[in-house]
Amino acid sequence: MRDDTVLRWSLRVYTAVIFVFIFAPIAASLVFSFNSDRFPSIPLGTFTTQWYAKAFSNPEVWDAALRSVIVSVSSAVLATIIGFSAAYTDYRYEFFGKKAFLVLALLPPTIPLIIFALATLGWLSMFQASGMMISVIIAHTVLCAPFAMAVIRLRLNQMDPNLEPAAWNLGASEWVTMKSVVLPFTRPSIAAALCLTAAVSFDEFAVAWFVSGLNKTVPVMILEILTGNIDPQINAIGTAVFMVSITLVVIAQVLIMGRRPKPESA
Amino acid sequence: MKSLARKTDLYAIAWRLPMLVWQGLFFIGPLVFMVAMSFFLVKNYRMEPAFQFSNWEKVLGRGFFWDSYFLTLWLAVLATCVTSLVAFPASYFLAFKVKDTVRRWAVFFLIIPFFTSYLVRIFAWQVILAQQGVINAGLSFIGLGPFTMLNTKFGTMIGYLTLCLPLAVILQTFSLAQIDKRLVEAAHNLGCGRFRSVFTVVVPLAKTGLVVAAVFCFILSFGDFVAPYYLGGSKPPTLSIMIIDTSKSGQQWPRAAVIAIMMIVTLLTVAFAAIGYAYRKRR
Amino acid sequence: MATPLVVFENVVKRFDEFVAVKRMNFEIREGEFLAFMGPSGCGKTTTLRMLAGLEQPTEGDIRLAGKSLLGVKPHERDTPMVWQSLALFPFLNARENVEFGLKMRGQDSTTRRKKAQDWLERLGIGEFAERDVNSLSGGQRQRVALARALVTEPKILLLDEPLSALDAHLVIRMQGVLTKLQRELGITFVYVTHSQSEAFAMADRVVIMSKGEISQIGSSRDIYRTPANRFVAEFVGRNNIFTGTVNATGAINTPAGSFEVDTKAEAGANVSFVVAADVVSLAVEKPKVRNVFTAQLISEEFVGSMVTLFLEAAGGMEVKLQIQERALEGLPREPGQQFFLSFDPAHAHVLKG
Numbered sequence: 008m009r010d011d012t013v014l015r016w017s018l019r020v021y022t023a024v025i026f027v028f029i030f031a032p033i034a035a036s037l038v039f040s041f042n043s044d045r046f047p048s049i050p051l052g053t054f055t056t057q058w059y060a061k062a063f064s065n066p067e068v069w070d071a072a073l074r075s076v077i078v079s080v081s082s083a084v085l086a087t088i089i090g091f092s093a094a095y096t097d098y099r100y101e102f103f104g105k106k107a108f109l110v111l112a113l114l115p116p117t118i119p120l121i122i123f124a125l126a127t128l129g130w131l132s133m134f135q136a137s138g139m140m141i142s143v144i145i146a147h148t149v150l151c152a153p154f155a156m157a158v159i160r161l162r163l164n165q166m167d168p169n170l171e172p173a174a175w176n177l178g179a180s181e182w183v184t185m186k187s188v189v190l191p192f193t194r195p196s197i198a199a200a201l202c203l204t205a206a207v208s209f210d211e212f213a214v215a216w217f218v219s220g221l222n223k224t225v226p227v228m229i230l231e232i233l234t235g236n237i238d239p240q241i242n243a244i245g246t247a248v249f250m251v252s253i254t255l256v257v258i259a260q261v262l263i264m265g266r267r268p269k270p271e272s273a
Numbered sequence: 274m275k276s277l278a279r280k281t282d283l284y285a286i287a288w289r290l291p292m293l294v295w296q297g298l299f300f301i302g303p304l305v306f307m308v309a310m311s312f313f314l315v316k317n318y319r320m321e322p323a324f325q326f327s328n329w330e331k332v333l334g335r336g337f338f339w340d341s342y343f344l345t346l347w348l349a350v351l352a353t354c355v356t357s358l359v360a361f362p363a364s365y366f367l368a369f370k371v372k373d374t375v376r377r378w379a380v381f382f383l384i385i386p387f388f389t390s391y392l393v394r395i396f397a398w399q400v401i402l403a404q405q406g407v408i409n410a411g412l413s414f415i416g417l418g419p420f421t422m423l424n425t426k427f428g429t430m431i432g433y434l435t436l437c438l439p440l441a442v443i444l445q446t447f448s449l450a451q452i453d454k455r456l457v458e459a460a461h462n463l464g465c466g467r468f469r470s471v472f473t474v475v476v477p478l479a480k481t482g483l484v485v486a487a488v489f490c491f492i493l494s495f496g497d498f499v500a501p502y503y504l505g506g507s508k509p510p511t512l513s514i515m516i517i518d519t520s521k522s523g524q525q526w527p528r529a530a531v532i533a534i535m536m537i538v539t540l541l542t543v544a545f546a547a548i549g550y551a552y553r554k555r556r
Numbered sequence: 557m558a559t560p561l562v563v564f565e566n567v568v569k570r571f572d573e574f575v576a577v578k579r580m581n582f583e584i585r586e587g588e589f590l591a592f593m594g595p596s597g598c599g600k601t602t603t604l605r606m607l608a609g610l611e612q613p614t615e616g617d618i619r620l621a622g623k624s625l626l627g628v629k630p631h632e633r634d635t636p637m638v639w640q641s642l643a644l645f646p647f648l649n650a651r652e653n654v655e656f657g658l659k660m661r662g663q664d665s666t667t668r669r670k671k672a673q674d675w676l677e678r679l680g681i682g683e684f685a686e687r688d689v690n691s692l693s694g695g696q697r698q699r700v701a702l703a704r705a706l707v708t709e710p711k712i713l714l715l716d717e718p719l720s721a722l723d724a725h726l727v728i729r730m731q732g733v734l735t736k737l738q739r740e741l742g743i744t745f746v747y748v749t750h751s752q753s754e755a756f757a758m759a760d761r762v763v764i765m766s767k768g769e770i771s772q773i774g775s776s777r778d779i780y781r782t783p784a785n786r787f788v789a790e791f792v793g794r795n796n797i798f799t800g801t802v803n804a805t806g807a808i809n810t811p812a813g814s815f816e817v818d819t820k821a822e823a824g825a826n827v828s829f830v831v832a833a834d835v836v837s838l839a840v841e842k843p844k845v846r847n848v849f850t851a852q853l854i855s856e857e858f859v860g861s862m863v864t865l866f867l868e869a870a871g872g873m874e875v876k877l878q879i880q881e882r883a884l885e886g887l888p889r890e891p892g893q894q895f896f897l898s899f900d901p902a903h904a905h906v907l908k909g
Contacts, residue, residue: 014467018366025363026379029386029439032397035407039400047400049410085295093292100285108289111296118304119496119540121513122533126303129310129320129526149300152292172610173643175630177704178660181284183631187656191647203388210390213498217520229392233503237400245393252389260381 033249040242047239058243067228068244074140075209075224082147083205089148090155090200095189097156098163099171113153123150124217131218138220146214151204158203158263162196199262206255210248311530318524332531338515342535345495345511348426352433352494357487359434360441365471367442368449369457380446383439394435395499402428402504424506432500437490444489448482449475484551488544495540512536561586561712561744562607567616569602569768576602578768579616584746586711589738591747591759594791599768600748604714607746608635621711631660636705637714640721642697644689650676650700651685657708675703679733695726702737712744719754731757752792756780764788781832782905789830789907796836796875797907799828811871813849817904828907833864833878835903839896840887848898851875853891867895 040059043052062068093112097105115123127146131137136145170192174184190197212226219227225248232238314323332338367379386394401407402422412418422428452475460470476483494500498513507514512532520529560583569577577599584590592600605611606618609630618625625633636657644653654672663671676682679699684692689700698718705713715734719727735758738745749755755762756776764771764779764787771791772784783789789797800810802821807814808829821827842848851867854874858864863884865877875897 015370018362018370022363022366025359025438025442026382028434029383031401032394032435033386033389035397035401036393039397046403046405047407048403048405049407089291089295092288092290096285096288096292099288108293111301112292115296115300117492117540117544119492119513119536121496121498121516122307122536123300123303125516125520125526125529125533126307127299128520129530130299130303130306132320133306145299149296152295156292167641167643169639169641169643170645172608172630173637173639174645174656175610176608176635176637177657178631178634178708179656180629180631183660188645191645194647206388210388210392212392226390226392229390229396233392233396233399237403241393241396242400245390245396248390248393253385256385256388260384264377264381 036242036245036249039239040246042239042242045239046237058239062240062243062247065240068225071223071225071228074219074222075226078140078143078147078215078224079205079208081144082151082208083201085144085148086151086204086208087155087159087197087200089152090157090204091159091193091197093152093156094160094163097160098166112156115149115153120150120211120213124214127214128217137218138222140219140222142218142220143215143222143224146218147208147211150211150214151207154207155200155204158200158259159193159196161263162193166192195262195265199259202255202259202262206252206259209255210252307530307533310527311534313527315525315527320526328525328527328531332528333535338532341510341512341515344509345513346539348429348433348501348511349491349495352430352437353487353490355430356434356437356441356490356494357445357483360438360445360486361483364442364445364449365475367446368452369454376446376450380443383443386439387443391436392499395432395503398428398431398435398504399423402431423504424508426505429501429505432504433490433494433497436497436500437493440493441486441490444486445479445483448479448486451482452478481551484547488547491543491547492540495543496536559586560584561621562746563617563619564603565617565619567603567606567613567618569599569606569611570614575768577606577613580770582763582770582773584712584744585761587742587744588760589735589745589747589758590761590763591749591755592763592765593749593752593755594765594771596750597767598765600763600765601716603765604637604716604746604748608637608714609633634708634710635712635714636708636710637716638701638705638718640717642701642718642721644697644700644704646690648689649686650681650689650692650696653689653700654703654707656704661708671707672703675707676700679703694722695730698722698726698730699733702733706737706741710743712746715745715747717749718747720749720751727754734758764791766791783830784908786828786907794833794876794878795830796833797828797830798873798904799826801825802827810873812851812869812873812875813847815847815849815904816901817906818901819906821906829904830907831899831904833876835899836875836877837898838865838877838879838887839898842896843898845898846901847904848896850894851897853889853893853895855891856889867897869897 038051039047041054041056043055043057093108097109097112123146127142128137131142131145136142166189170188171184174188175181179187210226212224212230215224216227216230223231225244229241229244229248232241310320311328312324312326314321314325314327367376371379403409404419404421404423408422409419412420422431456478457470457474460474461467465473496513498511498517501507501511502514510518512535516529516532519525519532562584564580564582567577567580568575580603592603594600602611606613607625609625609628609632613626620633620635645656648656651669651672654675655668658668658671673682673685676685676699679702681696681699684696689697692700701718719730722730731754734745747755747759759776761773762776762779763773766787772779772788779788780792780794783792783795786797789795798808798810798812798815800808800815802819802823802825803809803814804823806819806823807816808819808827817827817829819827819829837843849869851869854866854868856863856865858881861881862878863881865879867875867877869875877897
């Protein structure tokens with residue numbers, strides 16, 4: 008019995024250490040962003056907001072932030088539309104080649120970003136379509152759509168297969184049913200998909216770096232500062248970036264978990 | 274009169290098209306083009322369509338490439354093993370030793386880093402692991418160090434762990450939690466020791482999920498350039514760093530494409546072999 | 557009798573290789589309560605879904621009030637349905653669920669609201685109008701589903717095993733609600749079920765289906781007394797089926813005995829006939845009537861004041877006998893007890909085929 012307690016406690020401590028390791032960089036970045044030392048170490052320097060002041064007074068940061076917001080909102084909307092269509096098709100239809108359809112829908116996240124970045128750069132350059140904000144939006148939509156699809160598909164799993172027929176039966180055409188039944192039913196998952204894909208796009212740097220040209224997004228800017236030298240501004244910008252994406256991911260998760268499947272019959 | 278199923282069901286087609294068109298144009302298109310691009314020529318920093326094997330010869334004919342190839346493969350395999358082993362006790366704990374609600378919260382938190390800036394986290398590690406960084410400063414209080422951690426394989430591994438660990442713990446926890454706990458208890462009753470039962474009962478039962486988790490670790494670390502560059506010092510470069518160097522500074526997109534194709538082929542081979550192994554001898 | 561509201565003409569439905577419905581011809585009369593009954597996979601639900609337009613017939617024609625329904629989409633038909641899963645819209649409250657069909661017909665919100673409220677009240681759940689449908693009980697949800705289907709005042713209502721998810725006591729209550737509604741509204745109810753008691757208790761006519769074909773259409777009484785074939789006789793389940801050969805005197809030799817039955821079959825022919833469980837008589841002394849045979853009591857089963865006796869006749873044949881419990885008073889009833897059973901030749905129904 009003593010053995011059991013020892014084992015349980017060592018596992019507990021071990022798991023705690025793993026969580027500390029995972030969240031250490033996020034916490035460190037937050038702490039360093041308010042720390043006066045240029046090269047933070049122990050003991051910490053004094054409390055300061057100078058890095059924030061420096062970062063936020065830099066017009067380039069604001070330009071990049073604006074671009075990042077435009078890119079992530081646009082790709083989130085596009086990816087959610089595409090993800091919804093694919094999820095609905097998977098839910099509703101059986102057809103020849105459906106396996107291939109699903110593979111195509113879910114494959115992008117398994118391709119290393121750097122390879123997809125190179126391929127997209129080559130492809131878009133052929134149409135003189137690289138180096139613009141729209142290039143980043145296009146590529147991010149590809150990357151984000153599978154996440155949107157997965158989130159919405161999970162919600163559709165909880166939909167009674169007779170719900171749509173019931174609406175047709177009461178006089179709603181397929182399109183009207185989509186608007187008045189399927190969309191209301193999947194609304195929380197659509198909102199979750201928007202948040203999650205916005206977070207993915209907001210943090211993506213490899214593809215954005217390759218195809219954005221001079222239209223740098225925030226992560227690309229961080230990447231370039233990082234390549235130069237250690238600059239504590241990154242902690243300030245990084246903390247702001249973390250706050251944005253953590254908020255988005257947490258909202259998404261709450262939306263997904265919030266509505267438990269309810270019993271269909273009493 | 275015969276009423277055939279309406280062949281032109283506009284509604285159905287309308288929902289299929291967005292994904293097909295978009296992923297066809299901007300996912301399949303680029304990848305296919307990249308294969309074509311690997312046969313193109315570069316003249317005066319401009320790419321010209323052609324069908325020449327010179328890029329393949331130049332890249333594959335150099336020992337430099339193969340050094341980098343095996344280094345990358347070795348690092349990714351190492352990262353996969355390290356991540357899987359480091360994650361396992363935590364996953365085991367979360368799957369078997371806590372209540373459902375605790376497990377749900379743990380997964381909730383583990384998802385967060387997966388979708389937040391990897392780049393900023395790596396920068397934080399740079400500062401933490403530096404020669405005068407937090408860890409060495411801490412160690413100096415007890416009279417140790419300083420240790421060089423940045424620009425080493427150790428640094429690269431820390432980066433890979435940052436990238437892969439949350440996902441590995443999530444996937445492992447899910448696959449372990451699905452095991453019928455009675456089977457584990459049965460093994461105990463039959464006198465199977467606790468540690469032995471982990472390897473003879475738990476691991477085989479969760480094999481598929483554990484392998485899938487490992488495959489994701491491999492894919493992520495094989496393709497990542499941030500950890501080996503910013504924490505590992507990029508000497509020698511991994512394949513992903515080579516792609517960047519070749520395409521960004523040298524404008525040699527076709528040669529970068531050759532490297533990329535070699536990477537995809539390797540990934541597909543490893544992934545299929547692993548998944549095949551995972552599903553073998555089951556049922 | 558009333559005019560046909562629905563006509564099925566040579567309707568065939570195939571799903572790839574599987575034939576769900578084989579060449580079906582029948583009519584549904586205006587204002588009748590018609591029940592489709594059969595084991596699962598017999599094609600009864602497919603038939604209902606074709607009527608609602610959720611499946612298209614592979615061959616043949618379906619006409620509603622004289623007009624062909626071929627190519628008419630589900631939402632263009634006025635064939636509301638009550639679903640087995642109820643399929644209430646979980647994001648709408650009870651009243652909004654009922655309003656749905658009216659909204660699709662473009663009625664303004666005041667009218668919609670009033671009609672929906674009226675219907676909810678008529679079904680006794682007016683006070684729950686603003687409640688989330690997920691918070692209602694099974695019986696209340698059932699009524700919301702009914703109101704939602706009936707609020708558009710259709711000529712025909714389709715019901716797909718609507719009571720299968722309810723507790724036994726609620727089923728009886730809802731049966732009462734349904735028959736009363738059907739009488740009051742005078743509209744046609746088409747009811748699909750696998751439950752004999754539901755079909756026989758409510759329907760004017762019952763359609764028995766088997767393997768995609770109609771075995772018999774008729775009143776509950778017809779189906780019970782004169783089953784069209786062996787399948788129906790067995791499916792109804794309260795019948796004794798005797799099989800034997802016609803002998804030289806015109807009687808039928810079966811393992812249980814030799815019986816006189818009204819048949820035109822020639823000597824040597826194989827014949828099966830049915831004797832319903834409630835027309836078999838029982839006695840301890842051998843009665844002086846025709847068609848007497850002996851059997852030993854095996855077990856008994858009570859349903860209210862009726863009792864069903866299970867006996868074994870010669871040749872191992874199981875015989876069921878349904879009788880008022882009171883009629884058994886004073887009789888020995890230990891298992892193994894031998895009885896003389898008999899039935900009137902007029903009560904034997906010879907099966908075709």
